[in-house]
Amino acid sequence: MATAATKSKKTRQQGRPSDRLTDEQLLRFYKTMVLGRKVDERSWVMNRQGRAPFHISGIGHEAIQVAAAATLRPGYDWLYPYYRDLAFVLAMGMTPADHFLGLLGKAGDPSSSGIQMPSHYSNAKLRIGSISSPVATQVPIAAGTALASKLKGTDEVTVVCLGEGSTSQGDFHEGLNWAGVHKLPFICIVQNNQYAISVPIEKEMAVKNVADRAIAYGIAGVVVDGNDVLACYDVMYEAVQRARNGEGATLVEAKTYRITPHSSDDDDRTYRSREEVEKWKKRDPILMFEKALFGRGIINDELKQEIENWAVAEVDAAEEEAVGAPYPDVSEMTRHLYGPMPNWEED
């Protein structure tokens, strides 16, 4: 028995999907992660300067997000992201300017034209579902979308993200139950950063792995190092294959850490030690991936600098665009409540 397990693991490792990624693909991952990070860092700066009232950060979460995006077909598969998925939505086709326009509540914000808080991404053309603030509501909605894809006979896959704390909500349970009952082309990615704001995971649940919850729904459950982009890619690749082939749903738990406070309104020093944060900074997914890329000779100091410069230039331009963009007209407030009424004849 032990032998079989080892063997299958070995086979998997030898033939890891990430082994088939080209250098260009790997570089693209890296660039997207760096871009996400720079957009995120700039948002913090704008907040601290009093130019943006609120920011919620994805720093530290980039590996699972960028890896997952790479296994999907943007505009074909459906993504229900959550508020930390900046790098995810960038990888799916949204832009830094899209983010900054939202950050500043500008009319051009494609997610909601400034109606919603920042980082509440949405884009129908890209099939990126609209994020609302109440957590976990997106899980059963995503199950419904996956069911529609299946009933329609397509091979679309639906991916939904949330934090580990949010798995305590009934919505999570109900959504995953549907995914199991209907064997849906559905992947639920739990970005387990070990805290729900200040509440540590031991106060949220009594299981070691969130992925163990998959058993309750008869679906596959996988734990992955959420800071290891290639491991994330492998796990997501298999989950997508499973979904695409009609073999059912997967709960992917990406173990990671929120390197920043919960949001710009939070002060995390009240509930966790600086040592803990510093320890995790050493496992920063970008640093880890950089090391691997250096090791494989895919980047060097020069290229790294070039990429940084490129990212900063992108961010500068996007910020400038957003800052210069107009606010929505106040008449917008009462628009888009209902669609136009059909021109019914009186009866």
Added chain:
Amino acid sequence: MATAATKSKKTRQQGRPSDRLTDEQLLRFYKTMVLGRKVDERSWVMNRQGRAPFHISGIGHEAIQVAAAATLRPGYDWLYPYYRDLAFVLAMGMTPADHFLGLLGKAGDPSSSGIQMPSHYSNAKLRIGSISSPVATQVPIAAGTALASKLKGTDEVTVVCLGEGSTSQGDFHEGLNWAGVHKLPFICIVQNNQYAISVPIEKEMAVKNVADRAIAYGIAGVVVDGNDVLACYDVMYEAVQRARNGEGATLVEAKTYRITPHSSDDDDRTYRSREEVEKWKKRDPILMFEKALFGRGIINDELKQEIENWAVAEVDAAEEEAVGAPYPDVSEMTRHLYGPMPNWEED
């Protein structure tokens, strides 16, 4: 490994808690089951005669209910029953008249004086929580009660019941999660009768055993033949011990079958075969227990008849009492909305 498992099973079987039950105790189990059955059957008759507008039945569910009750301390431990728990509440101290008074909406109904539908049992003195109709709401409420017992430092145990279909509700998930996080003295009994009204279990969930859901909460999960009263006793005995000793919560799945239609408003011929029902009638928990008692020489035909006569006499008297009892006064409708206001001084 296999050896260890077998051994422990054997040990358990040799020293089964139910082995220590006296003949009188076993007879009491039997009598309560028969009484519950007779009250239930009479309720059907009263409904079919047009004397009771609604009845929802526990027929077939008596074994787990009576066994569970026997492991609890009435009036000390807390019970949150559900609408099929007629035999359970009888075993905890409610009476056939209590049931019939509710069935007819009479003022003397201790559960709600005719405010609620029948079988929505409640009795604060007996620590039987009030049943409402929306399913599964009682699960997290029961977790709260168990938490109170624990925080207070008592060794009270809280038991909550629901059907397997109701485990699809978010309330179930959230309640069990609390039970896990706080290692509560809490037992959730799922009476799995394989249908939620007409919906078969395959359309409700993709797991073979509801008890598998325990894994998602870090609590114990046990499957038991819900029609075998002694097996139910053993499982409940252990779960109560675990709870009482501070070792945490248990999810008990009692596999059974609803021999009747869902309620007096249902017609189960539209969704399941008569053969299936007949098959399960052969596994009627009362028949099965009777056989065991005959086998052990604890009852004979004479005693059986005596018990039946006793039960029928009880039911006759209770029905008569309920039929003769007054309806609530219409002034009751606007009472008991709020408690009395303290006599505050004006500020």
Added chain:
Amino acid sequence: MAIMNNIEALRETLRQEMERDPRVIIAGEDVGPRGGVFRATQGLYQQFGEKRVIDTPLAELSIVATGIGMALTGYFKPIVEIQFADFIFPAFNQILSEAARMRYRTRGDWTVPIIIRAPYGGGVSGGLYHSQSVEAFFAHIPGLYVVAPTTPYDIKGMLRAALQLDDPVLFFEHKKTYRLIKGEVPEEDYVVPIGKAAMRREGDDLTVISYGLAMHDSVKAADIVAAEGISADVIDLRTLRPLDKETILNSVKKTGKVLIVHEDNPTVSVGSEVAAIIGQEAFEYLDGPITRLTPPDVPAVPFSHPLQDAFMLNPEKIAAAMRELAAY
């Protein structure tokens, strides 16, 4: 033209619309082989199969949420059934925070064309949790349509209208009227516009504004007092959000007196809103207090028969209130 009761009109309209539009699908508890606990979907599973008539897990939150998720794709127009309106509350957050807000928060980029059907109302020995009127909660929510048709004609016409909208519609059906109310239903297609009230009786002395079962009782009450020389407009609101202010105000301006009648408890209700509109916009035309008649302000209908009878409105109670107001 066939004579049908409300449940037949509902079922036949569902069938016709499913035949017409393959995007229409039904989901809910027991809607499949069982055909729904009120038989609203009887025969549809057999006709359209399990991919279009879906028996769901017992979980209203996800019945609505998966409906939202299906609607978002544009592939389907889900009609989801909440078995009793009393059980819609687990889904409240999904309806309010997701369905009702999607268009507004995405500026129309995403829309949620879903119909949520729910049998409501008392008089059926349903007790506290199988009798509630729940419309007030939803009528408060921008982004929702809330309708409550209670004639077979309106049920067909408003269900067809709802299917033509691109926004979520709460479709409340008074369960006591399912078999009680009968009427003619044309074979041909027609819609009853959402947002338009109906004048069920016309008169000059006062206006009765109602909906649901109480509207049918109000019509009977109007017949009773007509014999005594009191003539009344009886308005069937039919749509509870948005309210048909024009019909309401025109009638009140004509009669100068208004009696608002509904089964829901009075505090912060649809009746409160109707009263507030009239108090603000028809103030100068009023010849008497804006009067409301409802059951007492208690949670819902008690089970016990004497209490249920005392709770429910009826033509006599309404006629008495009409007489009093007319005499003011």
Added chain:
Amino acid sequence: MAIMNNIEALRETLRQEMERDPRVIIAGEDVGPRGGVFRATQGLYQQFGEKRVIDTPLAELSIVATGIGMALTGYFKPIVEIQFADFIFPAFNQILSEAARMRYRTRGDWTVPIIIRAPYGGGVSGGLYHSQSVEAFFAHIPGLYVVAPTTPYDIKGMLRAALQLDDPVLFFEHKKTYRLIKGEVPEEDYVVPIGKAAMRREGDDLTVISYGLAMHDSVKAADIVAAEGISADVIDLRTLRPLDKETILNSVKKTGKVLIVHEDNPTVSVGSEVAAIIGQEAFEYLDGPITRLTPPDVPAVPFSHPLQDAFMLNPEKIAAAMRELAAY
């Protein structure tokens, strides 16, 4: 007598009541070491320990439900915190179907003495889901008390009053007032009775009825128009269920004109109910339309600053409405 802002008054009252009564316990998201996202419970975990200040899983349904289960035992008086009122809806079914109904359905055999605290309201760049006014939903529900104190004095007095009740209390705190509104808070014990409104200004020309942040703006508006010779009663409802009909009707009977002002969207709101009560019970005293002033009937406050500013009420908007009504 100390000067405190609203959040300080709240926190100090929580502390005092926990010191007085060991049955009082607190549960909610981030209420522990973090002291709550608005710092309402700051220091309480450190003082009372993790058995009395409980950080919960992120799940409002069960935060309320476990609170109900604890209250039922009689061992504890739970004060549970919903982090933002916008997130109370997952718990809606538990509040409505369980907490609010328990006494009624068991004829007082079981009761649920629980306080559910929830910060609500806009003006804080919270966007659609961190700014909502949600009181209308709860004010409709028999069996609940709904309060919305917005002065430090009232917060202490009404929290103490709520703890003396044996029924569920929804305790809504306008988050924009947490640090904005300051006032004197006596050290000694007192209660502000639940069910009693407060007269914040007195005058003869019209009555302004309000609550929450809008009440503070109404007082300012009354000051503005006073300089122009318009004098007004300004009523702070404070308790939204049950409404203090006596104070409302007495004032309206005196002034003959009424302006109802609140931040919640207007349709089927607390303002509708106030208008309906006046239209029925003070009809003969009215000299002008029952006027309502609220933000537009949209889901909640948009995030973008110009929109938020346009959405929110302010003294100028209210003063303009007062002038218009006074001139009627």
